[in-house]
Amino acid sequence: MSVDEKTVRRIAHLARIAVTDAEVPHLQGELNAILSFVEQLNEVNVEGVEPMTSVTPMVMKKRQDGVTDGGIPQKIVQNAPATEDNFFLVPKVVE
Amino acid sequence: MTELTHLTIAEARDGLKAKTFSASELAQAHLAAMEKARALNAYLIETPEKALAMAKASDEKIAKGEGGALEGIPLGIKDLFCTEGVTTTAGSRILGNFNPPYESTVTRNLWNDGAVMLGKLNLDEFAMGSSNETSAFGPVVSPWRREGSNVSAGTSGAIEGTHLVPGGSSGGSAAAVAARLCLGATATDTGGSIRQPAAFTGTVGIKPTYGRVSRWGTVAFASSLDQAGPITRSVRDSAIMLRSMAGPDPKDTTCVDLPVPDFEAAVSRGVKGLRIGIPKEYRVDGMSPEIEQLWHQGAEWLRAAGAEIVEVSLPHTKYALPAYYIVAPAEASSNLARYDGVRYGLRENGRDIVDLYEKTRAAGFGREVKRRIMIGTYVLSAGYYDAYYVRAQKLRTLIKRDFEEVYARGVHAILTPATPSAAFGIGEKGSGDPVEMYLNDIFTVTVNMAGLPGIAVPAGLDGQGLPLGLQLIGRAFDEETLFAAGQVIEDSAGRLTLPQAWWA
Numbered sequence: 001m002s003v004d005e006k007t008v009r010r011i012a013h014l015a016r017i018a019v020t021d022a023e024v025p026h027l028q029g030e031l032n033a034i035l036s037f038v039e040q041l042n043e044v045n046v047e048g049v050e051p052m053t054s055v056t057p058m059v060m061k062k063r064q065d066g067v068t069d070g071g072i073p074q075k076i077v078q079n080a081p082a083t084e085d086n087f088f089l090v091p092k093v094v095e
Numbered sequence: 096m097t098e099l100t101h102l103t104i105a106e107a108r109d110g111l112k113a114k115t116f117s118a119s120e121l122a123q124a125h126l127a128a129m130e131k132a133r134a135l136n137a138y139l140i141e142t143p144e145k146a147l148a149m150a151k152a153s154d155e156k157i158a159k160g161e162g163g164a165l166e167g168i169p170l171g172i173k174d175l176f177c178t179e180g181v182t183t184t185a186g187s188r189i190l191g192n193f194n195p196p197y198e199s200t201v202t203r204n205l206w207n208d209g210a211v212m213l214g215k216l217n218l219d220e221f222a223m224g225s226s227n228e229t230s231a232f233g234p235v236v237s238p239w240r241r242e243g244s245n246v247s248a249g250t251s252g253a254i255e256g257t258h259l260v261p262g263g264s265s266g267g268s269a270a271a272v273a274a275r276l277c278l279g280a281t282a283t284d285t286g287g288s289i290r291q292p293a294a295f296t297g298t299v300g301i302k303p304t305y306g307r308v309s310r311w312g313t314v315a316f317a318s319s320l321d322q323a324g325p326i327t328r329s330v331r332d333s334a335i336m337l338r339s340m341a342g343p344d345p346k347d348t349t350c351v352d353l354p355v356p357d358f359e360a361a362v363s364r365g366v367k368g369l370r371i372g373i374p375k376e377y378r379v380d381g382m383s384p385e386i387e388q389l390w391h392q393g394a395e396w397l398r399a400a401g402a403e404i405v406e407v408s409l410p411h412t413k414y415a416l417p418a419y420y421i422v423a424p425a426e427a428s429s430n431l432a433r434y435d436g437v438r439y440g441l442r443e444n445g446r447d448i449v450d451l452y453e454k455t456r457a458a459g460f461g462r463e464v465k466r467r468i469m470i471g472t473y474v475l476s477a478g479y480y481d482a483y484y485v486r487a488q489k490l491r492t493l494i495k496r497d498f499e500e501v502y503a504r505g506v507h508a509i510l511t512p513a514t515p516s517a518a519f520g521i522g523e524k525g526s527g528d529p530v531e532m533y534l535n536d537i538f539t540v541t542v543n544m545a546g547l548p549g550i551a552v553p554a555g556l557d558g559q560g561l562p563l564g565l566q567l568i569g570r571a572f573d574e575e576t577l578f579a580a581g582q583v584i585e586d587s588a589g590r591l592t593l594p595q596a597w598w599a
Contacts, residue, residue, distance in 0.1 A: 001479075001482075003473070007473075008469075011469045011472050011473050011476070012469060013453075014472050014476060015428060015456075015465075015468050015469050015472040016432075016435075016449070016452040016453050016456055017453060017456045017457050017460065017465055017468065017469070018450075018453035018454050018456070018457035019457070027465075027466070027469065030466055030528075030529055031466070031469060031470060031473070033528050033529060033530055034420055034466075034470055034529060034530060035470075035473075037417055037420065037530045037533075038417040038418075038420055038421055038483070038487075039417075040413075040414065040417055041414055041417050041418060041421075041486055041487065041490055042486075044411070044414060044490060044493070046486060046489040046490065046493070049489040049492050049493060050489070050492055051485050051488035051489045051491075051492065052488045052489075052491040052492045052495065053488070054319075055305050055319055055491075055495070055544075055545065055546030056304070056305055056306050056351070056546050056571060058306065058349070058351060060348055061345070061348045061352070063345065072196075075196040077438075078194070078196060079191075079192075079193050079194060079196075079438070079439035079440070080437065080438055080439055081191075081436065081437075081439075081440070081441070081442035082442070088437050088438055090437055090448050090451070091444075091445065091446070091447050091448050091451055092447075093447075093448050
């Protein structure tokens, strides 16, 4: 499988990365090089093989469902580019 | 007295205990070496004040006969570990001036054991790379040079000539350890990022079993593959440092509740009676005869020390790298979705929220990172998920099964080359086809896919005087056998003579 320019633009949008017209052909070439490299996986018969979900068999650790941390809004927002009263600021989303 | 920066961690520990020198002197010696080595670009941030304060505290503890396993030992920290109050970049512009209000579990464990922080080390952006060339803050210069090379310290404070890469993504860590700018460094490994730079720089690097070390507070690349480990100048140092880094952590549900063995005690255990496998599938086309020869030599060393050498088969080896280039980007595309220009890091304003996201991420991520996010987005997108992602995860099951079958037949560890070649020059690889660079990880990536431990140990020099490494792959949670066998290789090969400080 390979991707065309339109698909490159669609993936970029899904990934929320702006691409310029000049970048598209380069990205297309690079993505297709990677896709053609992974094509060899089709040689393998994977019928009846379970996809891996956990690399080491382990029981997920659980703990009491309770609040263990909090009350630190200033720390949470201290690295944000724009805040007001401990809220993150974004452009208007709902009209 | 030997120069303080030339000591191993074990020697420094003994010297501190015997009060031959102080932790403050040890820290100062390293800070001075770092200052003279800035042209190597190994450190992104130096933290001299922190280092001296921590060293002073160590000296006070040592004076009272107290102190942890790493008391007063100066270390470099890969800039992927969040360090409270010290800028953490992950080698990317998108984190801006991110100043973590928390400490990663790995670094917290090191400080609790008395280690001293020298600074934050350069790396490929978000640990995506095999040469440290994708760092947003410039490449790292390897302290190694080819025989007769034109690389030298320039007059303007910059390196002149076509220098070698230290490998990646833990390139700053490997270069700093090899150039004696710290006694040891933290590193991380998703597809080979500890073992490949260790092999390129004549240092020791271990990627522990998945789950041995907490991932909490370490910037995530591919969560099912990422593991932290040390890069050091000896196998013993590697054992000492890993013991402090590892251990259960309630903050990481994938970090196992197993006690950490005394790894250092395993170092002198030897390999008598162990069965070491040589996988025939690692004999790849185009592998340099020097590497082939070294591999053979490594097997002979282990045999001479009492191990039984057997040929084994890992039939799905060749599919590990292509499967990795589906799984790792898929996880990365999900993990890196958090860089949105809203909660931390860089922000490029836009006409609406989507425009803000797109502009921020376009400006903040470098080319390699964008490429991987896009591949990951594609293989996870509707209509392609089964063909790519599910198939790759099935291959991963088969790759792991290969190892399980070999270990079930009584094999204790597997010996392979660490890399298909010695270090290459800056700009030499991957400029046209990204896959050319990815092939560096051909021998290391299987280990991440199967969640197993792997250690790279320097084993010799090539015809151009550059270090080559061998890799030992172990059973899950049996790092001890890797330290034991790694020590046999180190003893047989003799410790490499690291380059003189031509850059200073």
